[in-house]
Amino acid sequence: MSIEITPSLLSKLMKRIYRLLRTKNIELREIWCEPSELIRCINTTKEGVSEVVNNFTFIKKKRGNYKDYYVIDKILFIAEAIRFMNNDFRNLAQILDYNGFEELVEEILLRHNYEAITNFRFSDKSYFRKKTSQSRYEVDVIGLKNNLLLMIDAKQWKRRDPFSIINRVADLQYQRAIALKKNPDIFSELITKLAQPDKTLKKKLPISIIPCIVTLEDSGCRRNDNKIPLIPISKFNSFLGELSDFVDKYKIIKINRITLQKKLI
Known part of the structure; x- marks a missing residue:
């Protein structure tokens, strides 16, 4: 039947x-x-x-x-x-481990027509590493749509942490974004990998990087002190859908040039 x-x-x-x-x-x-x-x-x-x-x-x-x-x-x-x-999105996400949580963030990006990758690692070869005393970085999830690149730190914390902790974590994500900008060859390779075909890359410049934190729990805060967006997974869909209307409210790092095969675009 x-x-x-x-x-x-x-x-x-x-x-x-x-x-x-x-x-x-x-x-x-x-x-x-x-x-x-x-x-x-x-x-x-x-x-x-x-x-x-x-x-x-x-x-x-x-x-x-x-x-x-x-x-x-x-x-x-x-x-x-x-x-x-x-209403159960938070509970749904709890059936995943931290790798699965990152993959869920990636899947949501893909459903919003972003090109996305997880676990992007790079070495800081610029002078910036002397200031930070850090030479290696990893970004949980990266999404690119048109000229907007989201660098996401996916935090599957199962408790509400004080704002001071979230604030510090968000600032560290901002540091990762700055380090990526300071390494134009690495950034260019990343964009080339995400944006296909190459002939569309000129149209994407300048590229705006927005470092973000996506969390399991809702902290009740939407930005840290440095205007880094703090997004609970339950609101990630709506954040992506409305981002173009509120992008100027967040910290943006502009990339005006990228290099491809030793040619400057």
Whole structure:
């Protein structure tokens, strides 16, 4: 018998799948479930599971050890479930470890038409390292859209920290952005990797870097003392959607030139 997939049913299904995922290893992105497990979770028949699965992109049927399994991608599940469980976004993100949290931030960027990468590492070869006494940096997530580049520090803190701590963490992210600007060759390689094809790069200049902090908890603050945006994951979608209207309220680092194959653009 055919199942009518209504918004109400989808919401119930998402909550049931969420409860199932809470029992699984948070370090795993893909969760393999036997059909019987998903049947109990969704409270339907084998045929009903197949029909429901066809409505979702985060569940795939795969075969392993001569058996059929349903594989749930937790990142895609959360990105989809937010439409039905918006008030539970913080709880949804808690089924991830810190790597998964970064991947969730990346996935949300991709859904807002950003080019995105995670775990970008670089060495500061400029004089700036003498001032900071730091020569190596890592940026959790970077997103590029048009001429706007977001450098994101993803913090999956499960508690509310004092503003002084968040303020200091945000200033460190600003330091990473300055260090990246001080190394034009590294920045150029990054932009070339993110922006394809190369002929579009001229149109993106000048590029505006905005260092950001995305947190699991809502600190209640939206900017630090240095105008670095502080964004709870529950509001990250709306932040991206409204950013063009409020970009002048945040700290911006302008990049006017990039080098490609020893030619200056």
